[in-house]
Amino acid sequence: MDIEQIVQDENKYMMHTFGRYKVAIESGKGSRAYDIDGSEYIDFTAGIGVNALGYCDEGWVNAVTAQLKKVQHISNLYYSPTQVECAKKLCQSTGLDKVFFANSGAEVNECAIKLARKYSFDKYGQGRNEIISLKNSFHGRTMTTLSATGQEVFHQFFYPFDECFVFAEANDIDSVSSLVSDKTCAVMIELVQGEGGVMPLDNDFVKSIQKLCSDNDLIFIIDEVQTGMGRTGSLFCFQSYGVKPDVITSSKALGGGLPLGACLCNEKLSEVLTPGTNGSTFGGNPVACAGAIEMINRIDNEEFLSEIKKKGEYIAQKLKALDEVEQVRGMGMMIGIVLKKDNAKEVASRCAQNGLLVLTAKNLIRLLPPLNIPYEDIDKGIEIFKKSI
Ligand SMILES: Cc1ncc(COP(=O)(O)O)c(C=O)c1O
Structure with a gap:
């Protein structure tokens, strides 16, 4: 099948929810992807932060296939040793107490929101269910996580939304505290707003949120879906901020390319969800968990994590040296590039034509390269980027 045929069939058979680049990827190895014609692309996207060890990493493939040959799925009515091992690793490497997959x-x-609301319901009764989120945040596409998302563009068409979310200014603790009332049960943030344009929060602000939460018995939720699993240079970003959230959420790179999400909570919340209060048919699938165990083993390593910081700085330095670049921001290997010409979408398309995959977020170029990308591929990718701007 050629690309024209694929585009035509996609138009015919799939709902148009994605603005796709005209690239049909057939295979990949490490940080290089190959399309159906055999053209090569340096991949600075890692499947939007999912393939953190690149395409078809040998250790990850072995871990996943070994599990696949044993059992592909079991119902959550039975115990899965792989799932339990994965939960144990996550708790041990974060200092948190319990996991829901x-x-x-x-x-x-959604699980984090349920946890916060049920904690509050159990302790204070009905009506204490409001959650403070930040303007410019992104928390997902389900009805409730869209409601939690602090961007107007997401609050249309699908009414009614959950009205128990209020939005504070990022990096303004007065704005957050002014929203606390007897209805508030939680504060929910991303430490680096990814979809919002790669905006890291100030350390003092995050520490002040933690204090506000502990003073008012509010659940402090950190959405680490994009920042987690080494992306910003520590296994989870909260670890480099030096805070102790009550809840963190992880997904994207957690399964290394298989769908998996984990909601982790501290001891205070560990008995809040009881049988029947949450569930999932596929959640904690053993194949995805086998992938996650390999991901944690490989990423949660001082040497690997410090290399992420080094590579992130290396990429940022190279980009800052380009005349067309206004600003480079982010943390670790979560990088946003503001272009002087404000033409990110156009540049991203040209990059794809020239053999480099990049992302955009708002009006900037966003890079989420595989964490183990070799310097040679970084250099090659940046050369293509230069040519494309
Ligand atoms: C911070 C954050 N939270 C939640 C989500 C939603 O994750 P998913 O697409 O796996 O539902 C995303 C996706 O980009 C994200 O960046």
Whole structure:
């Protein structure tokens, strides 16, 4: 099948929810992808932050296929040793207490919201159910996580939305505290607003949120769906901020390319969800969990994590040296590039034509390269980027 045929069939048979680049990827290895004609692309996207060890990493493929040959799925009515091992690893590497598994970022954010509301219901009764989120945030595409998302563009068409979310200014603690009332049960943030344009939050602001939460018995939720699994240079970003959230959510790179999400909570919340209060048919699938165990083993390693910071700085330095670049921001290997010409979408398309995959977020170019990308591929990708701007 050629690309024209694929585009035509996609138009005919699929709902048009994605603005796709005209590239049909057939295979990949490491940080290189290959399309159906055999053309090569340096991949600075990692499947939007999912393939953190690149395409078809050998250790990950072995871990996943070994599990696949044992059992592909069991119902959550039975125990899965692989699932339990994965939960144990997540708790041990974060200092959090318990895990609920689902399949995606939105689903684990739903779990975080349920946890916060039920904690509050159990302790204070009805009506304490409002959650403070930040303007410019992104928390997912389900109805409730869209409601939690602080961008007007997402609050249309699908009314009614959950009205128990209010939105504060990022990096303005007065704005957050002014929204606290006897109805508030939680504060929910991303530490680096990814879809919002790669905006890292100030450390003081995040620490002040933690204090506000502990002073008012509010659940402090950090959405680490995009920032987690080494992306910003620590296994989870909250670890480099030096805060202790009550809840974190992880997905994207957690399964290394298979759908998996985890909502982790501390001891205070560990008995809140009881049988029947949450569930998932596929959540914690053993094949996805086998992938996640390999991901945690490989990423949660001082040397690997410090290399992420080094590579992130290396990429940022190279980009800052380009005349067309106004600003480079982000953390670790979560990188946003503001272009002087404000033509990110056009540049991203040209990059794809020239053999480089990049993302956009709002009006900037966003890079989420595989964390183990070799310097040679970074250099090659940046050369293509230069040519494309
Ligand atoms: C911070 C954050 N939360 C939640 C989500 C939603 O994740 P998913 O698409 O897996 O539902 C995303 C996706 O981009 C995200 O970046």
